[in-house]
Amino acid sequence: MKYEQLAKDIIENVGGRENINSVVHCITRLRFKLKDESKANKEVLKDMDGVVTVMQSGGQYQVVIGNHVQDVYKAVVEVGGFGANDAPAEESGKTSLFNRFIDIISSIFSPILGVLAATGMIKGLNAMFVALGWLDPTSGTYQILNAVGDSLFYFFPIFLGYTAMKKFGGSPFIGMAIGAALVYPTLSTVTAGDPLYTLFSGTLFESPVYITFLGIPVILMSYASSVIPIIIASAIGAKVEKMFTKITPDVVKTFIVPFATLLVVVPVTFLLIGPIATWAGQLLGQATLFIFNLSPIIAGLFIGGLWQVFVIFGLHWGLVPIAINNLTVYGSDPVLAMAFAASFAQIGAVLAVWIRIKNQKMKSLSAPAFISGIFGVTEPAIYGITLPLKKPFFISCIGGAVGGAVFAFANSAIYMVGGLGIFGIPSLIPPTGELGFAFWAVVPALGIAFVLSFVLTYFFGLSKAHTTADPASEKVAVQKEEALLVGNQIVASPMEGLIRPLSEIGDAAFSSGALGQGVAIEPTEGRLFAPVSGIVTALFPTKHAIGITADSGAEILIHIGMNTVQLGGEHFTALVEQGARVEKGQLLIEFDIEAIQKAGFEITTPVVVTDTGKYAQVNTTTDKQIKWGDPLISLDI
Structure with a gap:
């Protein structure tokens, strides 16, 4: 095995097999989750032949390999006896509490913001039509438009149940079932009569009790449009589901696990989570308005x-x-x-x-x-x-x-x-x-x-x-561009966007030049074209990065966004396969810029020549904005 010794050395210097919780890889690096990062020998790893550098980010211990990472990964898996897993690394919990909070909130809300905005616009337009006298609020047109506008927000717990459960690692449809129970219409009519008795009389939390569950009083709340109860219920539900998954025989898991999870989580939500979360939400609202009113x-x-x-x-x-x-x-x-x-x-x-x-x-x-x-x-x-x-x-x-x-x-x-x-x-x-x-x-x-x-x-x-127009400076810019074009080999821009130097990228593996020289592009269009004619020598399963070996021999790596491996291929569409021959200007990958950014990821795209050491000089464009196909990098032999 070609990389067996390198794999053994890497495992030993990240603290040994017993210090590794998991290992996956992306287009350039091995991503370890270690039990104790202090046991890793960073300096020894960085000095190894075959290792570019070492980075610690987002709870992951990242050993940057370069183009041969897939081969090294296979060797690490075989030597270490790990389960082969090409899935993207999960977000680690070893980040600050604030960063974890922001990540949870963005992951839960971002998938539905588009529909939420759309239904809100319909409701807003409906209100505007009534205000202008164009619609009668008793008309059928108004009622139907209002139903569309209210649909998502009224049943918000169902939608949040899906996204929250998915974020916490549970089954999304169980989360939806919990949310649906919270807005079950029959329960809203229970409060029409006289209460059985009242809890917490004379306090801020005074609550009439209309029904009980196994003799335990249930404090009914209005959960339509609510946010906090379903998120907390989903977080607990994901843990309960995992517990039942471990102890349930495989032959009956399909229905016993959801059965047991719902039977536990839904009553607990009505008895405890819902009332407490609702009161917490009310206090949060009052606190916000109190600060605002100051x-x-x-x-x-x-x-x-x-x-x-x-x-x-x-x-x-x-x-x-x-x-x-x-x-x-x-x-x-x-x-x-x-x-x-x-x-x-x-x-x-x-x-x-x-x-x-x-x-x-x-x-x-x-x-x-x-x-x-x-x-x-x-x-x-x-x-x-x-x-x-x-x-x-x-x-x-x-x-x-x-x-x-x-x-x-x-x-x-x-x-x-x-x-x-x-x-x-x-x-x-x-x-x-x-x-x-x-x-x-x-x-x-x-x-x-x-x-x-x-x-x-x-x-x-x-x-x-x-x-002020400066002819002299424009002449210098033209001269620099002409200098770029005199190189023996030209790498065209694979996308349209704004040019940024690699040094400004937050990822040290790229900004330090460890992976090669080049530039970064802030894309304004979600399409990536072949910068040269050649062979696709690397295409990661998550489709966020691609490596091409040009006919001239130059090895080019294009990495769309930072840490976008964590998206697992979502928002990316590859139009070629690894090993395919491509021609310069051929469309290779399509990606949704807005969706990637809404998911919380930076879209800056490094374009580097990974084998720059064999070239006498590497020149990059001086333009601030570029179109795909324009000269980006020249390589002098």
Whole structure:
């Protein structure tokens, strides 16, 4: 076995077989889950022939191998006696409590946000039609549209039961059954008569009891649209299911495990989890509103000003469940309303850049970024325009802060989870259709955020170099591009997007150049084309990375996103197979940028030549934006 000794050395220096919980691999590295990472000998591993470097990230001990990782992995599995498993590594629990919370929330809510926004938009439009007198709330048209708008939110526990159970490692359909029990319509009619007795009389938690379960009082709550009870119930349900799976004979597992799990979890949810979680949700809502009421304007400045920063780092997921909880408990929420102006502040800054900047590539990028920003999709604006230019981004934060303060001053709130950008305006209409001051303040709030960001960016956000054409600098850029083209071998860009140096990537294996020289691309389109003609020598099962050996002999690795191996192939479609011959410009992989980002993963894509050591010089393009097929890397022999 070619890599037997290397495998033995790796196992020994990660602490031995007994220190390894599991091992999987991605396109370039072995990913170990170790019982004790302190037992691993990092320096010895890094100095081994056949090991590029060692990284510790997300609870995984990663030994970077390079293109031969599949062969080394097979040797490790055979030498160590592991069960072969090409599945992606699971997210480790050895991360900070806050990061784990954000990961759980984003994983549970992100799969249904699109449908949630769609149904919210329908409900918002329905309310707007009533407010404008276009629809009678007693008409059949209104009733059907309202049913569509209310459908997901009313039965929220069923949908969350699926996603939460999946996240916690249980059977999603068991989670759905738990959620369905919570919103079972017959139980909502039980409270029509006189209660049997009352618990906690005279306290905040005073609760009439209408039914009992095996003699134990059941405190019935309204779980329609609720969030916290089903998430907690699913977390416990996943553990209960695993317990029964271990002790149930295989021949009857299919129905006995769900039977036993539901028989335990559903009553416990009604008796304990539901009431306690509901009370906790009410207290959370009261705490949120208490903080908001201390100083609404300061709250608006804070949320509106930092919302885009929250989005960049994924921290907004910590506020989304609070907002949904407020909608459930109170029927409205001020938190997301205060963030509403941020996207309009962003496009105000982009419009100013579009008008004033002289760089043609940045100008052409500003137009689609502005248009998408109108509809609430601000990622192209943030990552392509304002953040690289720095000042416009900070100015947009100022505009968002002022807009958020106006929203807070007017006591504006959202009444449903609706669309983004201009599609989100109907979500600010109360279900009654009454358009009071809180709604009409939306127009000046958005206008102020937009105009303030535009004016400040126009006059103060761009340097003279940005607004003045410089023939000399343009000539230098042309010369650099021509220098790129004189290389003996050309690697074309496999995708459209923004160019970033490898040094800016958070993954040390790429940023250090350990895996080879090249560049990173922030893709603006979810298509990856062949940068050269050659053979697909590596295509990971999760389809997030591909290796190509060019006809010239150059070995090229393209890794779509960071840690996207954890998606298990979801949102990726491979159009070729490993071993296939491809021609330059052939479409190889399609991927859903928005879905990948919503799942919490960075989409930055390194394109590296892994065998750069055999070339005298490696040149990369000096462009900031590139189209697929344009020269990206040249290799001089």
